[in-house]
Amino acid sequence: MAAITIPALKRHTATVIFAHGLGDSGAGWLFLVDNWRKRSKFEEVAFILPNAPNIPVTLNMGMRMPGWYDIKSLDSIAAREDEPGILKSRDYFHGLIEEEEKKGIPSHRVVLGGFSQGGAMSLFSGMTYPKKLGGIAGLSCYLLLQDKFRDLVPAENPNKETPILMEHGDADQVVFYKWGKLTSEKLKEWGWTVDFKTYPGLPHSASPEGIDDLEAYIKARIPPLGDKKAEETL
Secondary structure, three states: OOOEEEOOOOOOOEEEEEEOOOOOOHHHHHHHHHHHHHOOOOOOEEEEEOOOOEEEEHHHOOEEEEOOOOOOOOOOOOOOOOHHHHHHHHHHHHHHHHHHHHOOOOHHHEEEEEEOHHHHHHHHHHHOOOOOOOEEEEEOOOOOOHHHHHHHOOOOOOOOOOOEEEEEEOOOOOOOHHHHHHHHHHHHHOOOOEEEEEEOOOOOOOOHHHHHHHHHHHHHHOOOOHHHHHHHHO
16 A cells, blocks of 8 residues: 655655554554644645555464564564564665655655554664664664664664654553663664653553654754755755
8 A cells, every 4th residue: 555645835845754553554643744734833844654564463363464564472572573574664664765865855854753563663764774864763662673783774874873762651561661761772872862751651652742742853853944945955
């Protein structure tokens, strides 16, 4: 299924790509864009809400559902990970960014984000992208392929200085809070800058406070340029 694309209201100077979680669809996150559009936020930003392919998911008895990669177990964040599926989805997200660049949007004006599986893919795809991005955001997620991850990061590590936003509820019953916390700590240990935000009592979902924090992050990472400034920057 093709990604949902919501064009910019004014001159297109930046793009946000936001990926859904397991079993969901891009339409499940349209409320984010609707919220911002109603409040005249991000008028220079186009939004892309991709749809994952339908794949058999081992955790759900092999039933097919939208997923960025197979999940075999929730007992451990590194339990028999679907490396081929993860790498295939990474290539897909890299392709989405490349398509924006072909439209004239520089990579540093692209923010890649997502929730749960989509958040995990956003972290993984963003930090392994060969050019600097505007921002990388992962909600209720964790780092994929931890043992191999650093070998997959480009040698020049163009996103080493890109601030990363992570959000997690401490009552998450699906992607445990400790997984997100450990991910942020490991990334900091490896030299990345991570802002890890905790939401007390929040289960595996997004909260109004978290959405406000995401909005502030996007605004800081890809601020409006205006027509004159945009002409000089793009």
